[in-house]
Amino acid sequence: xxxxxxxxxxxxxxxxxxxxxxxxxxxxxxxxxxxxxxxxxxxxxxxxxxxxxxxxxxxxxxxxxxxxxxxxxxxxxxxxxxxxxxxxxxxxxxxxxxxxxxxxxxxxxxxxxxxxxxxxxxxxxxxxxxxxxxxxxxxxxxxxxxxxxxxxxxxxxxxxxxxxxxxxxxxxxxxxxxxxxxxxxxxxxxxxxxxxxxxxxxxxxxxxxxxxxxxxxxxxxxxxxxxxxxxxxxxxxxxxxxxxxxxxxxxxxxxx
Amino acid sequence: xxxxxxxxxxxxxxxxxxxxxxxxxxxxxxxxxxxxxxxxxxxxxxxxxxxxxxxxxxxxxxxxxxxxxxxxxxxxxxxxxxxxxxxxxxxxxxxxxxxxxxxxxxxxxxxxxxxxxxxxxxxxxxxxxxxxxxxxxxxxxxxxxxxxxxxxxxxxxxxxxxxxxxxxxxxxxxxxxxxxxxxxxxxxxxxxxxxxxxxxxxxxxxxxxxxxxxxxxxxxxxxxxxxxxxxxxxxxxxxxxxxxxxxxxxxxxxxxxxxxxxxxxxxxxxxx
Numbered sequence: 001x002x003x004x005x006x007x008x009x010x011x012x013x014x015x016x017x018x019x020x021x022x023x024x025x026x027x028x029x030x031x032x033x034x035x036x037x038x039x040x041x042x043x044x045x046x047x048x049x050x051x052x053x054x055x056x057x058x059x060x061x062x063x064x065x066x067x068x069x070x071x072x073x074x075x076x077x078x079x080x081x082x083x084x085x086x087x088x089x090x091x092x093x094x095x096x097x098x099x100x101x102x103x104x105x106x107x108x109x110x111x112x113x114x115x116x117x118x119x120x121x122x123x124x125x126x127x128x129x130x131x132x133x134x135x136x137x138x139x140x141x142x143x144x145x146x147x148x149x150x151x152x153x154x155x156x157x158x159x160x161x162x163x164x165x166x167x168x169x170x171x172x173x174x175x176x177x178x179x180x181x182x183x184x185x186x187x188x189x190x191x192x193x194x195x196x197x198x199x200x201x202x203x204x205x206x207x208x209x210x211x212x213x214x215x216x217x218x219x220x221x222x223x224x225x226x227x228x229x230x231x232x233x234x235x236x237x238x239x240x241x242x243x244x245x246x247x248x249x250x251x252x253x254x255x256x
Numbered sequence: 257x258x259x260x261x262x263x264x265x266x267x268x269x270x271x272x273x274x275x276x277x278x279x280x281x282x283x284x285x286x287x288x289x290x291x292x293x294x295x296x297x298x299x300x301x302x303x304x305x306x307x308x309x310x311x312x313x314x315x316x317x318x319x320x321x322x323x324x325x326x327x328x329x330x331x332x333x334x335x336x337x338x339x340x341x342x343x344x345x346x347x348x349x350x351x352x353x354x355x356x357x358x359x360x361x362x363x364x365x366x367x368x369x370x371x372x373x374x375x376x377x378x379x380x381x382x383x384x385x386x387x388x389x390x391x392x393x394x395x396x397x398x399x400x401x402x403x404x405x406x407x408x409x410x411x412x413x414x415x416x417x418x419x420x421x422x423x424x425x426x427x428x429x430x431x432x433x434x435x436x437x438x439x440x441x442x443x444x445x446x447x448x449x450x451x452x453x454x455x456x457x458x459x460x461x462x463x464x465x466x467x468x469x470x471x472x473x474x475x476x477x478x479x480x481x482x483x484x485x486x487x488x489x490x491x492x493x494x495x496x497x498x499x500x501x502x503x504x505x506x507x508x509x510x511x512x513x514x515x516x517x518x519x520x521x522x523x524x525x526x527x528x
Contacts, residue, residue: 003369006366006369007366007367007369009366010362010363010366010367011363011367014352014355014359014363017355017359018352018354018355021354022354086348087346087348087349087350088346088347088348088350088423089346089350089352091314091316091344091346091350092344092345092346092350092411093367094315094316095314095315095316095339095342095344095421096339096364096367096368097336097339097340097367097368097369098367098368098369252316255311255316255317256311256316256317
């Protein structure tokens with residue numbers, strides 16, 4: 001356990017150093033959620049096109065947009081892994097005696113750092129746009145936990161895809177193919193109640209839905225988690241753990 | 257565990273080692289013995305099975321059949337023990353350009369489980385050994401190709417492996433850098449008793465650096481011997497190029513594949 005933590009921390013620390021040294025990627029990733037909130041959110045809030053109860057539409061989609069940016073910034077992490085494979089970095093890591101689970105988990109943690117930055121950006125934009133969010137320390141801690149878990153989950157999912165497709169070109173195609181449907185087949189920008197029955201079923205199988213649901217309860221003043229935090233976090237945790245197990249198996253095949 | 261690493265006398269030993277990919281037999285019943293303390297060269301045209309063999313010996317790829325021991329441990333039964341006893345430098349320049357030389361080494365030290373108390377001494381020693389002490393705090397992307405290679409050697413030697421694997425260690429380097437890498441490899445053998453196993457396409461490298469060579473052809477070992485012996489075997493005037501052409505199935509043949517070419521080109525670009 002001690003070794004696992006030490007190795008994971010070593011992998012994650014390196015990513016953190018790189019992120020701090022060159023934060024351009026973070027800022028470019030922050031543009032998209034800002035557009036969703038400032039343009040899409042404001043327009044839809046203005047026309048009252050989507051009924052979200054007593055909670056205003058802007059407040060309603062803020063957690064959804066955070067979950068979306070966690071998904072989008074984590075999902076292209078597989079590209080980086082393929083790049084590392086092409087350079088021989090993955091070979092080098094796998095020849096070391098470090099445990100495979102540490103290598104995979106360390107990367108998931110580093111995706112979490114990016115997610116946390118996205119969260120900070122969303123809170124900032126919300127503040128500027130006068131969207132009131134919950135400020136109790138416990139609620140914010142819950143948001144951080146959700147963001148870390150979601151980032152780990154989607155980046156590990158991305159790693160698995162990278163291990164299967166193995167080339168950047170194919171990954172780009174599949175990445176696009178997966179992210180938009182995952183986003184739209186979730187409760188990120190409209191409530192589950194408004195969906196046709198079949199879509200609601202798909203959304204219930206989508207881990208993003210549980211992340212949005214937890215964040216909605218933890219971020220919105222007077223907001224609520226439909227499934228309950230226990231269910232939300234249990235689902236996210238279980239899916240993450242399952243994906244980690246698969247990724248540990250597949251990661252070494254990347255260099256075969 | 258009573259498998260003493262030194263007792264059998266071989267740093268790496270393969271018998272009947274075989275790897276198939278579907279219908280293709282990349283490595284076909286290879287028997288190979290690499291004695292401790294040698295600089296051993298694996299030669300062969302693209303597609304001869306060098307990379308597949310190296311991947312199996314470094315535990316990256318399980319063999320289809322046969323077995324091998326590296327550093328006294330079975331590559332299939334005890335991969336973790338093998339990994340702790342080997343160092344590996346891939347063909348492409350794989351040190352992280354966004355980190356400093358020191359940070360790259362620190363990551364290796366942690367992944368190889370060097371105790372905290374030893375880390376900075378080992379890192380300092382490796383940097384000095386490779387002539388990089390003054391550049392330790394600079395980002396690796398400002399390094400020359402030769403410096404990156406030496407940094408990777410520093411990474412690979414940190415944990416004092418018994419055997420060092422290098423895939424085309426000097427491809428794309430200028431002559432000065434190439435000689436400096438050779439010198440460092442000889443020093444590693446002399447000062448630390450490391451066994452060095454390299455793959456190469458470069459006949460000058462094979463002749464100047466290697467104590468012993470194995471030439472692979474179509475997944476099999478075509479011949480093993482000292483460079484001078486191999487040349488003498490073909491007649492007084494034979495060069496290493498002649499040796500290669502004779503055993504590797506006719507010097508220029510359409511071996512290899514597109515991805516080999518792309519890889520080589522990428523290396524050249526990164527070094528550019």
